[in-house]
Amino acid sequence: MPIYIPPTEDMQYLLHDVLQVSASGIPGYEEIDRDVTAAILDEAGKLAAEVLAPLNAVGDAEGCRFENGVVRTPTGFREAYQKMRAGGWMGVDADPAHGGQGMPYLIYSATGEMFVSANMAFNMYQGLTHGAIAALDAHGSEAQKALYLPKLIDGAWSGTMNLTEPQCGTDLGLIRTRAEPQGDGSYAVTGTKIWISSGEHDLTENIVHLVLARAPGGPAGTKGLSLFLVPKFLPDAEGRPGARNAVSCAGLESKMGIHGNATCVMSYDGATGFLVGEERGGMRAMFTMMNEARLGVGMQGLAQASVAYQNARAWARERLQGRALSGPANPDGPADPILVHPDVRRNLMHQKSFVEGARAFVFWGSELIDRAHRTKDADAEALISLLTPVIKGFLTDRGFETTVLAQQTLGGTGYTRAAGLEQFVRDARITMIYEGTNGIQALDLVGRKLGQDGGKAMMAFFETVKAVLRDGEGDAELKSDFLDPLKAALKDLNDAVMYFMAEGMKAPANALAGSHDFLHLFGHVCLGLMWARMARASRAALEAGDGNPDFHVAKLATGRYYMSRHLPATGLHLARIRSGAESVMGLAPERF
Ligand SMILES: Cc1cc2nc3c(=O)[nH]c(=O)nc-3n(C[C@H](O)[C@H](O)[C@H](O)COP(=O)(O)OP(=O)(O)OC[C@H]3O[C@@H](n4cnc5c(N)ncnc54)[C@H](O)[C@@H]3O)c2cc1C
Numbered sequence: 195m196p197i198y199i200p201p202t203e204d205m206q207y208l209l210h211d212v213l214q215v216s217a218s219g220i221p222g223y224e225e226i227d228r229d230v231t232a233a234i235l236d237e238a239g240k241l242a243a244e245v246l247a248p249l250n251a252v253g254d255a256e257g258c259r260f261e262n263g264v265v266r267t268p269t270g271f272r273e274a275y276q277k278m279r280a281g282g283w284m285g286v287d288a289d290p291a292h293g294g295q296g297m298p299y300l301i302y303s304a305t306g307e308m309f310v311s312a313n314m315a316f317n318m319y320q321g322l323t324h325g326a327i328a329a330l331d332a333h334g335s336e337a338q339k340a341l342y343l344p345k346l347i348d349g350a351w352s353g354t355m356n357l358t359e360p361q362c363g364t365d366l367g368l369i370r371t372r373a374e375p376q377g378d379g380s381y382a383v384t385g386t387k388i389w390i391s392s393g394e395h396d397l398t399e400n401i402v403h404l405v406l407a408r409a410p411g412g413p414a415g416t417k418g419l420s421l422f423l424v425p426k427f428l429p430d431a432e433g434r435p436g437a438r439n440a441v442s443c444a445g446l447e448s449k450m451g452i453h454g455n456a457t458c459v460m461s462y463d464g465a466t467g468f469l470v471g472e473e474r475g476g477m478r479a480m481f482t483m484m485n486e487a488r489l490g491v492g493m494q495g496l497a498q499a500s501v502a503y504q505n506a507r508a509w510a511r512e513r514l515q516g517r518a519l520s521g522p523a524n525p526d527g528p529a530d531p532i533l534v535h536p537d538v539r540r541n542l543m544h545q546k547s548f549v550e551g552a553r554a555f556v557f558w559g560s561e562l563i564d565r566a567h568r569t570k571d572a573d574a575e576a577l578i579s580l581l582t583p584v585i586k587g588f589l590t591d592r593g594f595e596t597t598v599l600a601q602q603t604l605g606g607t608g609y610t611r612a613a614g615l616e617q618f619v620r621d622a623r624i625t626m627i628y629e630g631t632n633g634i635q636a637l638d639l640v641g642r643k644l645g646q647d648g649g650k651a652m653m654a655f656f657e658t659v660k661a662v663l664r665d666g667e668g669d670a671e672l673k674s675d676f677l678d679p680l681k682a683a684l685k686d687l688n689d690a691v692m693y694f695m696a697e698g699m700k701a702p703a704n705a706l707a708g709s710h711d712f713l714h715l716f717g718h719v720c721l722g723l724m725w726a727r728m729a730r731a732s733r734a735a736l737e738a739g740d741g742n743p744d745f746h747v748a749k750l751a752t753g754r755y756y757m758s759r760h761l762p763a764t765g766l767h768l769a770r771i772r773s774g775a776e777s778v779m780g781l782a783p784e785r786f
Pocket residue numbers: 355356357358362363364365388389390391392449457624627628629630631632633634637
């Protein structure tokens with residue numbers, strides 16, 4: 195069975211040495227000192243490692259069952275869900291006015307990473323609920339908030355997000371689901387939604403579906419969409435699940451991974467729905483849920499990479515094959531552990547340096563969300579909006595790749611079922627597809643976010659990196675190993691932006707043909723920035739004699755690998771971007 199070791203030491207380091215949360219000035223952060231976060235992370239880590247991780251393979255092998263319209267989750271999921279509920283983990287960052295704990299989103303993110311590493315399919319039941327809470331909190335009426343939020347935050351009820359239909363995936367303007375006013379303030383919702391995660395299950399007493407649909411009289415396309423709340427059971431006068439609503443699960447998808455999560459076809463047959471926000475304001479309201487979900491999916495990429503790497507590392511220490519070039523490292527054994535071989539080391543360093551950089555990036559992104567929400571800082575809001583497609587697209591593309599690299603470390607064992615590595619690969623694959631495919635994330639980044647407000651957010655990002663470059667200038671070793679490579683990568687990013695500015699207007703295809711490479715170029719610069727910040731923190735800790743010196747020495751070595759082996763990819767991405775659209779679009783369609 196695969197192992198899972200909660201990375202709490204690394205998380206504590208990021209929170210307190212790198213981000214220095216207590217001194218950040220963000221309201222609420224002063225309460226999360228080292229002791230508090232140690233206690234929270236330990237508790238979450240225990241739940242992840244002891245309860246959720248052992249159910250991961252069970253969920254994969256059993257999957258969900260569809261019996262007479264009812265969906266049964268795998269053995270043990272119901273009990274685990276109650277434990278998660280009892281711990282209050284679902285509402286950890288929710289509004290205390292509705293029963294939440296009011297902690298920063300950063301804490302939700304850190305604990306969430308452990309839950310997802312341990313069991314991604316299971317955690318999706320509460321992940322979707324978290325998104326529904328955010329959407330209702332931002333756009334629901336006071337009555338809707340009072341009725342639904344306490345149940346969702348407590349985990350007694352769960353939430354879903356219904357966009358996709360058979361004829362409509364990326365292009366939401368094609369949605370056909372209709373919502374007819376019933377004269378009493380409610381609507382009758384009719385249509386079919388497909389691939390709805392957690393659409394039906396046996397974990398909660400009620401399920402709250404948030405559904406994009408068309409009310410009469412609106413324009414075609416996305417502008418005519420509104421958001422509706424459709425409960426599985428209509429709440430009675432006391433707010434308890436009452437009459438069964440006309441929404442049902444018509445079947446489950448058979449799929450590559452996340453077998454423990456129910457992916458449902460949902461039929462709405464004149465189901466009673468309630469408008470959330472304004473009529474034809476559906477996209478705006480749904481974007482609250484989608485943006486949050488995109489960050490969560492980026493974190494899923496990191497989380498699967500992290501647990502896959504842990505298992506690769508453990509295997510490389512145990513598996514005996516061949517001898518070290520420098521002479522036997524295990525003279526009493528028949529062979530040396532494969533960890534001695536430079537190519538195995540390269541593979542593990544590639545994984546480790548990505549995972550730790552990615553975790554820092556997710557934590558920084560979460561801090562920006564807290565800063566934006568808690569201090570109404572418009573710059574932080576603009577920056578996280580710019581970085582959201584990068585977090586989603588880069589961390590899931592590279593996260594999936596990391597699970598494959600980890601599988602490679604185990605050789606044939608990685609390909610067979612027992613070691614569990616192939617499940618991480620299968621589970622991670624969906625992260626590149628849902629919540630907007632990674633192609634669409636790149637399009638959003640280049641086509642929309644880059645030029646928003648005259649490129650203000652992009653300029654803020656450049657300033658953020660330049661400040662880190664300036665601050666560390668006096669430290670020669672930091673400069674040569676971390677800041678100089680970061681400066682070179684930043685120049686590649688700047689050259690790519692300049693290329694888009696010069697070419698994008700003349701020939702938009704030149705910009706769009708480079709969008710995938712731009713997202714990856716940008717992602718590498720972000721992780722380079724994270725490594726520069728971590729290197730600075732670790733060098734300061736070593737100088738001050740703080741903490742565990744082995745930890746900081748390892749951090750610096752891992753960072754040097756990222757700067758010298760991952761980061762030069764920015765040059766390749768820039769060269770591809772500059773080659774424009776000709777080689778991409780030149781072939782006649784019939785020649786494919
Ligand atoms: C397991 C699973 C769970 C899911 N959960 C949910 C859920 O809970 N709720 C929900 O509503 N949906 C859910 N989905 C649906 C998911 O979000 C969609 O699959 C995804 O948005 C892509 O839509 P599509 O599959 O129809 O692909 P399409 O839109 O048909 O795209 C096909 C390909 O074309 C590309 N493409 C499309 N349009 C463009 C364009 N304009 N420019 C460039 N490239 C383009 C895409 O990048 C993609 O590679 C889930 C899907 C799966 C498989």
